[in-house]
Amino acid sequence: MLTAGKYWICVFRGMDAAAVKNVRVVKDVQAMSGDAGCCLQIHAVKSDGGFRPVEEKAYRIEFIGDSITSGEGAIGAKSETDWIPMWFSAVHNYCALTAEALNAEFRIISQSGWGAWKSWDNKPRANLPEYYEQVCGLLTGERNEALGAFEKNDFDSWQPDIVVVNLGTNDGSAISLREDDACREEDMAAFEQAVGSFLVKIRQYNKHTHIVWAYGMLGITMMPAIHRAMNAYIQRTGDRKATVFQLPRTTEATVGARNHPGRLAHERAAEELTVHLKELLRLG
Template sequence: MRRKLMEKQKLSQVKNIKIHGRTSGKLDPLTLFWTSSGVEVNFKGSELWIEVAVNYTLFEPWIYVLLNDELLSRQMVTKGTHEICVLRGMNKDTIKNVKILKDTQAMNGDQKHCFQILSFISDGTFEELAEPKLRFEFIGDSLTSGEGTVGSKKEEDWIMPFMSGYYCYATGVSKHFGADFNVISQSGWGVCSGWDNNPTTIIPPYYEDVCGILTGKINVELGAKNKWNFNQFKPNVIVINLGTNDEAALFGSPPFEYKKILCKQTSVEHLMHGIKDFLVKVRKDNPTAFILWAYNMCNKGLTEDIEDAIGEYKREYNDKKAGFIKLEYADGEMIGSLNHPGKLAHESATKRIITYLIENNIISSL
């Protein structure tokens, strides 16, 4: 039973609150789309709950809770409107930094998938939040959604427990630098085609939307198709980890039938042009950010080609604030569930990206 004297507050009534991830801007309720989107507060009190509204057909959302930047809990959230206990029995006089974040990605394949935070219920107050030291943005596919970071190697069922934003390299890099971060990722998607040669499951056309990859009337009404205001979040560093599914399509998947036409990733050159075009778009929308393209974590046949494409882009557009990093290829003990890179692989990627940013004077020069 919850204690008495608890106060319910809509998110708009909380003066000191930070929203993480791309959202529509509406707080009552707050709809969370992307991996690691959520809310952050500095809570002074002993007990804190959230009220949520959840719907889905196939894929339920999961959340994770950070207490003073360390994992406190991770849990499935079931359908309906209900309350979730975040903290209880804490020292009422101390200030606790609390982040409640979506652990699962936006669900393109489930038109009813929806996770909303309606209110806080607490016996305390919400204190002022500090500004972040840096801001990061991570763009990718299943690797950036943290697919495979939970569960044993034998797990093959594509279900939500085996996907976690918390264990992803994006979280590790951001935590190291004390940075806020946004994630834009979708399993199976690419630059020019998805893993199965589907030409529509690609990130670049939707990059300028709040969460344009989503389908269905509900998501449109919630603002997923709205244009994103790039002034809301200006990243210092953008890490793009795309190309893995394009490589799978190019070398391993049969043609995909789209509108009665058989589609196939045509060539390495086509992909390289797609990469450069996407970099042009990302640069237009983020004129001051350092853009780092990462690759080799899962597939490695196109690593040198992608590195060459980044080099060509830098020369053709005279962009000195762009680079490429080769991540450690995950095999053996580095494989997690769903035949994806596991925690060890993400720890390796985290270390390599941190080292690159420090050794190349990217962070200190910002």
């Protein structure tokens, strides 16, 4: 946990000056959309050495998702149920582990509780597709806007080889709040429409990438709807670089804090997803 204010942090010192050091600074917590004052900003870097070019990774992967993709519950005891940032991890989740296995540079766009259509508590504006075209569009406040948030993202400057979407868990929760079966059917159709529209948007800005809708770590309630939406999209567009992949379900042995996937669940998901992505990359 960082102390509020502006100050220097010593990353390393007293090491062999003849050896190249690889340093990575990671913000473990997702963008906190409800807290405009939450900000980690690097103002300057100082060193008595020189900076070398960073070696290019073999691939680029973009991950889009909810609390699972944010790594909520990936660290912390199983008994922990408090909703606090301490239980998030951007290092021990399936995104980072998959990227490491593939030697890939990666980016994450995720928000706990949000979906492709609605949030877990049925809020229609709490969906990732609505903010996909913006730079850090999930943030709020004038300070973040002054730092460049909400501007239109330059997708051409960073084209991923693969876009992995892990959404649907919270949409399913929103639909389960409806007691009437007819309303649930209407909501399911609306969810499928949202999935299809998001696939179109992703393809619009990522012309040649593989799109993988990966889902299932906290149940597969929405899997039939995801398959229907994907099949409809493929039939409508002829896109042959879009697939659905079922992630392994979290068990009592692999669950983490807040009843979310723990590190073991993320490790297993990363292993299986890596195999699938390797197959796609070989196919070009």
